[in-house]
Amino acid sequence: MIFRCSPSVLSSFVVFLLFLFATAAEAKPTPVILVEDGQPINLQQEKYRKLFLELEQKYQFSPAELKQTFQGQEISKRVLELMDKQWKRTPYYEYFSRFLTPKTIQTGRKKLRQYNKLLGRIERQFGVKREIVVAIWGIETRYGSNQGGFYILQTLNTLFDAYPRRAEFFRGELIQFLVLCREHGIDPRTAKGSYAGAFGQAQFMPSSFRRFAVSFDGNEQCDLWSSVPDALASIANYLKQHGWEQGTPIYVELGNTLMDKRLRAVMEEGRKGRIPWELVRAVQKKDLPPSPGKRPLSIIGLELDPKTARHAYRYVAGYPNFHTITEYNHSLFYGMAVSELAERLKKK
Structure with a gap:
């Protein structure tokens, strides 16, 4: 899937980030609504009527378009289970061991060699340490090999309808996703990503894609699914826009x-x-x-x-660079795993 970057996207970078995929217990979850897997989503609810009205009036979606998109949407119980599971407290030595495996380290070093020239260009343009970029790539999607197999539309509808703790957040992401798909000719019913709606090799949420994704492979298309240059440059741009300072401690x-x-x-x-x-x-x-x-x-x-x-x-x-990494994912454990993986990748 390929998205075109508008000039405003390439020059204006404001807020938001990848949703929390972590186990550090910095907040407590709100119990999800009791639902069944495959349960049809009730589109007659007041919150859906308000959503459709906003999509029609503010974003110029037609009733026919919305009917075609939302008709038949069902709850994914697995999405809710995974969202609940992520809040269970895990000690760092267990969290760490999921990501800093011999295979992850070995593959990361190969990727550093394979994309040496590309990463040099990214470092010069964005001023972000290459090992940090590759470490995030490795932790998020195993260097692009595991980008998620959940239908994004079903995921975002499930979380908007049946995950009250973050319902408003996912409502906004659902809107951004539909706008994004319309802008780039993507069928929203077929696009896949993670169980929280993030997608591509960089695992951006829809709003983050529209603000931080850049094209770096010689064309105007932002392709976070299959373009390694776009994915790595977008990771670096995200960190740069959130305050990364090259040459300072992590x-x-x-x-x-x-x-x-x-x-x-x-x-x-x-x-x-x-x-x-x-x-x-x-x-x-x-x-x-x-x-x-x-x-x-x-x-x-x-x-x-x-x-x-x-x-x-x-x-x-x-240090402040550490805080920047945790803007990508709001977890101190995530920040440490990225930092420590980057250190291992640099060692020969």
Whole structure:
């Protein structure tokens, strides 16, 4: 599937990101509505009537188009089960092991060699470290080999209709998806992606595609499904637009003990927790590299495998570049997995 990038997409990059595919428990799920697999979606509900009215009045969809698109849509219980499962707390040593496998590392190194010239161009244009781009590519879709087998239209309808915790978010993504498909001549009933509606090698949500996807293979078409240059450049552009600063730290090790309760309090705040880097340096008695603009750090506690480790945790301080990675996916564990995979890919 190929999408054309308009000039405005190539020059204007504002918000949103890939939905949360993580296991770090930074929020609690709201129970889903009890439904059956294959249950027809009731299009007569007030929320669907309002949706159709908006699609007609604001986006100029005809009633006939909407009927053809939505008729016969059914609930996917599997989508709801997977969304619920992602919120179950998993220790970092288990989360880490899903992604940093010998095969993932070996394949990633091959991809770095295979696309060396392309990645050099991407680094020069976007100023994002190549190993980070490839690590995200590897974690999201196993370097493009696993892009998801769920029908996006069914997924987004299921989550809008029967996943109340994020219903408004998925309503917006459903609208963006329909507009995107119309703009590019895609049948919305056949496009496939993940169980949360993300698609392509970069696993962008529809709104993220429309804001951050770029063409980098010599034409004006943005093809995140089959074009490696487009996918990797779009990942780099996403990070650039969210504040990546080349040549600055991503994270630093703090050891197996936090020396001050203020650090622990910040850690317990999760992704939004911040603490001055001067304070971290002082209380941990470590010669930490300066933070760009003296911006504050986050504190991340990473569980170690009790079968092999002498300590229960290792602690790290996340720098602004780390925070940028977690804009791609709102999980501290995700940020660490990307960072550590990138380090492994760089080693020979």
